[in-house]
Amino acid sequence: MIAFVAIPLTLLSMQQGAGSPVAQRLAGRVSPQIAALVEELGTGASARGLPIDPLIQKAIEGSAKGIAPERIATALRLVAMQLDTAAAALRDGGTQLASDTLAIAAGEFAITAGLSGSDITALARTGADAAALTVGLRVAGTLAALGVPPAEDIGLVSVALRSGEPASSLLLLPATVQSEIGRGATPAQAAAGLARAAAAQARHGPPPGRGGGNPHPPHPPHP
Amino acid sequence: MSGHEFHPLVKQLLDGDITRADLPAELRAEGEEALHLLAGVERTAVSMPAVTWRVMAALERRRRRFLPWLLAPALAIAAALVIWLWPGTPPPSASLVTVRFVLVAPEARQVSLAGTFNQWDPQATPLVRAGATGVWTATVTLPAGQHQYVFVVDGARWVPDPGAPAVDDGFGRRNSVLTL
Amino acid sequence: MRSESQAADGEIVRAVLAGDRERYAQLVERYRDRYARYAARMLGSVDAAEDAVQDAFVRAYDQLAQCKDPDKFVGWFFLILRNRCFAERRRNRTSASLEAANEVAAVDRADGGAESAERRRALQLALLELTPDQREVFVLKHVEGLSYSEIAERLSTSVPSLKMRMHRAYDKLRYELRDHT
Numbered sequence: 001m002i003a004f005v006a007i008p009l010t011l012l013s014m015q016q017g018a019g020s021p022v023a024q025r026l027a028g029r030v031s032p033q034i035a036a037l038v039e040e041l042g043t044g045a046s047a048r049g050l051p052i053d054p055l056i057q058k059a060i061e062g063s064a065k066g067i068a069p070e071r072i073a074t075a076l077r078l079v080a081m082q083l084d085t086a087a088a089a090l091r092d093g094g095t096q097l098a099s100d101t102l103a104i105a106a107g108e109f110a111i112t113a114g115l116s117g118s119d120i121t122a123l124a125r126t127g128a129d130a131a132a133l134t135v136g137l138r139v140a141g142t143l144a145a146l147g148v149p150p151a152e153d154i155g156l157v158s159v160a161l162r163s164g165e166p167a168s169s170l171l172l173l174p175a176t177v178q179s180e181i182g183r184g185a186t187p188a189q190a191a192a193g194l195a196r197a198a199a200a201q202a203r204h205g206p207p208p209g210r211g212g213g214n215p216h217p218p219h220p221p222h223p
Numbered sequence: 224m225s226g227h228e229f230h231p232l233v234k235q236l237l238d239g240d241i242t243r244a245d246l247p248a249e250l251r252a253e254g255e256e257a258l259h260l261l262a263g264v265e266r267t268a269v270s271m272p273a274v275t276w277r278v279m280a281a282l283e284r285r286r287r288r289f290l291p292w293l294l295a296p297a298l299a300i301a302a303a304l305v306i307w308l309w310p311g312t313p314p315p316s317a318s319l320v321t322v323r324f325v326l327v328a329p330e331a332r333q334v335s336l337a338g339t340f341n342q343w344d345p346q347a348t349p350l351v352r353a354g355a356t357g358v359w360t361a362t363v364t365l366p367a368g369q370h371q372y373v374f375v376v377d378g379a380r381w382v383p384d385p386g387a388p389a390v391d392d393g394f395g396r397r398n399s400v401l402t403l
Numbered sequence: 404m405r406s407e408s409q410a411a412d413g414e415i416v417r418a419v420l421a422g423d424r425e426r427y428a429q430l431v432e433r434y435r436d437r438y439a440r441y442a443a444r445m446l447g448s449v450d451a452a453e454d455a456v457q458d459a460f461v462r463a464y465d466q467l468a469q470c471k472d473p474d475k476f477v478g479w480f481f482l483i484l485r486n487r488c489f490a491e492r493r494r495n496r497t498s499a500s501l502e503a504a505n506e507v508a509a510v511d512r513a514d515g516g517a518e519s520a521e522r523r524r525a526l527q528l529a530l531l532e533l534t535p536d537q538r539e540v541f542v543l544k545h546v547e548g549l550s551y552s553e554i555a556e557r558l559s560t561s562v563p564s565l566k567m568r569m570h571r572a573y574d575k576l577r578y579e580l581r582d583h584t
Contacts, residue, residue, distance in 0.1 A: 029342060057339050058393060061371075064343035065381060067394045075393035109369050113390045113400075138369045142402040145388030174388060174402060182285040227578040234570045238544075238551070257573070260580055263519075263526035264545050269439040271453050275431045278460040282424070 025056055030063040034072055041080045050083045051101035054108055082111045089117035093124020100130040106137035113141035119154050126161040135167040136160070142174040147187035156195040163198065233257045273329075276357065280327045284386050318367045320403045324374075326350060326384070329357025331376045338372025338401075340365050345375040371398040413474035420467055427467075431460050434477055438484050444542045445488040447531045455491065459484035478557065489535045522583065529579035537572035540565050 022042055026035045038059045042052040058079050062072035086107025091098040098104070107120045123136050140157045144150065160170050173194065180190035233253050235241045246254045326334055334350040340363070341347040350359035371390070374382045383389050384399035392398045410418075412430065419427045435456060442452035463470075463483050470479050530538050543554045551562045558565075 061339070061343045061392065061398075062394060064337060064345070065392075065394060065396075071394055078393055106369065109390075112393075113388075138402045141369075141390070142388050142400050145390045145400050171402060178388075227581065228574045229570075229577055231570075234573055237573055238566070238569070257577075260526070260576060261545060263522035263580075265444065265523045265527060266546055267440075268436070269443045269449055269452065270436050271439045271449075271456060272435075274435040274439075274453060274457050274460065275428055277453075277457050278431050278464075279425075279428050281457065281461050282427070282464055 022052065022056060026059060029060050030072075031069060033069055034059050034063060034076075037073055037076055041076055045080055045083060048084070048087070049099060049101070050080075050087055051105045054079050054083060054105055079108065082108045085117045086111060086120060089120035090124050092117075092121040094127075097124050097130055097133060100134070103130050103134045103137065106134045106141070110137045110141035110144065113144040115140060115144050115150055115153070119150050122154050123157060123161065126158050128161040132161060132167065132170075135170050139170050139173050143177060143187075143191060146174060146177055146181070148177060148191040149188050152188045152191035152195070156191045156198070159195050159198045165198075229253065229257055237261060276327065276329065319364050320367055321362060321364050322401065322403070323360060323362045324350065324372075324384075326359045326374050326376075327357055328359060328374075328376060331357075331359065333377055334359040335375045335378075336361055336363070336372055337375050337381070338398075339370050340372070345378065345381075350374075365401075365403060367403045370401040370403065372401060373398055411474065412476040413472075416467060416470060416473035416476055419464075427464055430476060434480060435460070437477065438481055441542055441547055442484060442488055444527070444530065444546050445535070445538060446491055447527055451491065455487045456484060459487045462487070481557065485539070488539075525580055525583050526576070529576050532579050533572050533575055537568050537575065540568045541572045541576075544569065 022039060023035065026038060030038070038052075038055050042055055045052050045055065055076055058075055059072060062075060067075075083104060087098050087104050090100075090103060090107060110120060111117070119140070120137065123140060124133060126133075126136075128136060136157050139160075140153055143153045143156065148156075156173065157170070160173065176194060177187065177190045180193065181187055185193065229237070230250055230253060232241065232246060232250055234257075236243065236246060236254050237257050243251070243254055243258075324336055328334055334352075335345050336348040336350065337343045337345045348361055348363060350361040352359050371392075372384070374384060376382055381396065383397045387399040387401065389397040389399055410429070412433075415426050415429050419430075439449075439452060439456060442455045443449045446452050446455060459480065463476075463480050466483070470476060472479070530541065533541065539558075540554060543549045543557075544551065549557070551565055555562045555565055
C-alpha cells in the first residue's frame with residue numbers, strides 16, 4: 001500500500017491573507033485553550049509581518065504527541081520569539097528579505113536547529129535573493145542538525161550562495177556532508193572540506209573530466 | 224594482597240596441570256576452595272540472532288549516506304531514507320518529491336509516520352512490512368520545502384529516524400528533519 | 404541474500420571485496436555466535452556484548468581489504484572484536500552489577516538454584532575487577548576451554564606470560580570472592 005499525501009500548497013504556504021483559516025486547521029486537533037493561544041500569538045505575529053504556519057504546526061504537533069497544555073504554550077511562545085529573531089536578523093541583512101514569510105520561517109527553523117540571529121544575517125548578506133536564501137537557511141539548519149558547528153555551516157552555505165549555486169545543488173549539501181561523516185570525517189571537517197572545494201570550483205570552474213562527480217576514488221568495499 | 228594468594232600448586236591444579244590427588248594433604252582444603260571458585264564460571268552459550276540484520280542494516284545505512292549508529296539501542300531500530308527526485312522537476316518552490324521512508328524494526332507490530340506533512344497524525348501514513356525481514360517502508364509524495372517527522376512504533380513509541388538530522392521539538396524530544 | 408551451499412570464508416571475503424556486499428551477511432551469520440560468549444564474559448553483559456559484536460563486524464567490513472589471509476577471516480575477526488572489548492570503557496559499576504545479576508539469575512533459574520546463581524553472579528562481577536588481559540586469559544581458558552598453547556597462538560604471545568597473567572587473576576579472584584566461600 002502506498003500512501004500519497006498530496007497537501008494543497010495553499011495550506012503549506014506561509015503566506016497569510018486576511019481571514020486565514022487558523023481555526024479551521026486547528027479544529028479537532030488541539031484543545032480550545034491552545035487554539036485560543038495560537039489565535040492570540042498569530043494575530044500579533046501577523047501584524048508584525050511574520051508567518052503563522054509555524055505556530056499552527058507546533059500546536060498540532062504538541063497536541064498529537066499528547067503534550068501537556070502548559071508545555072505546548074511554552075513551545076508556542078518560543079516559536080513566536082524565534083520568528084521575531086529571524087525577521088530581525090533578515091532585516092539586518094537586507095530590508096527586502098524581511099518581508100518574505102518563507103524566508104522568515106526558514107530562519108525560524110535554522111534557529112530551532114541551533115543557529116543564531118547573526119548566522120542568519122551572515123547568510124542574508126551574501127546577496128542571495130529571497131528564494132535562494134530560503135533554501136540556504138533550510139540547508140543551514142539541516143547541517144546544524146547534523147552536528148556541523150555554526151562557523152563551518154555558515155561558511156559552507158555562504159560560499160554556495162555566493163557562487164550562485166542552484167537550489168537543487170544546495171539541497172544536496174546535507175546528504176553529501178552525511179556521506180563524509182560516514183567515512184569518518186567530523187561534521188566540521190566535512191563541511192569545511194566541501195566549502196574549500198566549492199570555493200575552488202567557483203574560482204576555477206569544475207576540474208576537467210569530473211563534471212561534479214564523486215571526489216573520492218572508489219575502493220572496495222564501498223560502504 | 225598477601226595471605227590471599229593461592230599456593231603455586233593450587234594454581235597448577237586450576238590450570239589443569241595436576242589433579243587433586245597430586246596435592247599434599249595440607250593444601251587439599253585450599254584446592255577445594257579454588258575449584259569451588261572455578262565452578263562459578265558461567266559457561267552457557269550465548270546466541271545473538273539480531274546481530275546479522277543489525278550489521279547489514281548499519282552497513283546499508285552508511286551506503287545510503289547516513290551517520291553511523293554505533294551503539295544501537297537495545298531494540299535496535301534503524302532507518303534509511305532515500306530521496307528520489309521526480310524527473311523533470313520544475314523550480315523547487317512548486318515541485319513535488321517522492322520520498323521513501325524505511326525503518327528496520329523486526330519486533331514492531333505496526334509502524335507509521337507522523338510529521339508536518341500529515342498533521343502529526345499517527346494513523347495517516349502507515350508503513351508496510353516487507354515479509355519476514357522486519358523492514359518497514361512507505362512511499363510519500365511531498366512538496367519541496369522543510370518537513371519534520373518521527374516514526375510511531377506500535378502506536379505508542381514516537382521515535383525519530385536515527386539516520387536523519389534531528390532537531391529539538393520544543394517538548395523535550397527530537398524530530399527528524401527532511402529538507403526537500 | 405542468495406542461498407549458497409557452504410562456501411569457504413576466503414571465497415566469501417573475496418566476493419565481498421569484488422563488490423558482492425550482500426554476501427557479507429553469510430560471514431556474519433556464520434560467526435556471530437562464535438565469540439558471543441567471550442564478549443559477554445569480557446564485558447559482563449549480553450547487551451554490551453551484542454553491541455561489541457555488531458561494531459566488530461562493521462569494522463571488519465570496513466577493513467576487509469586489509470585481511471591478509473581471507474581464509475583465516477575468523478581469527479582476524481577475533482582480534483577486531485578483542486580490541487573492541489578492550490576498548491570498552493569500564494562501565495559504571497552499579498549498572499554492570501545489575502546487568503550481570505539479572506542475566507546470570509535468569510540463566511540459573513533452571514538449574515542449581517539460588518546458591519549457584521549467586522556464585523556465578525559474584526564471579527562475573529569479580530572478573531570485571533581484573534585487568535582486561537587477565538580477564539581474557541581466564542575467559543579463553545575456563546569459559547571457552549582453550550589450552551594455553553592455543554591461546555598463545557591466537558594472541559601471539561608466550562605460554563609463560565599467559566600463565567603469569569592467569570595466576571595473578573586467580574589471586575585477585577580469590578581476594579574479590581573472599582566473603583563468598
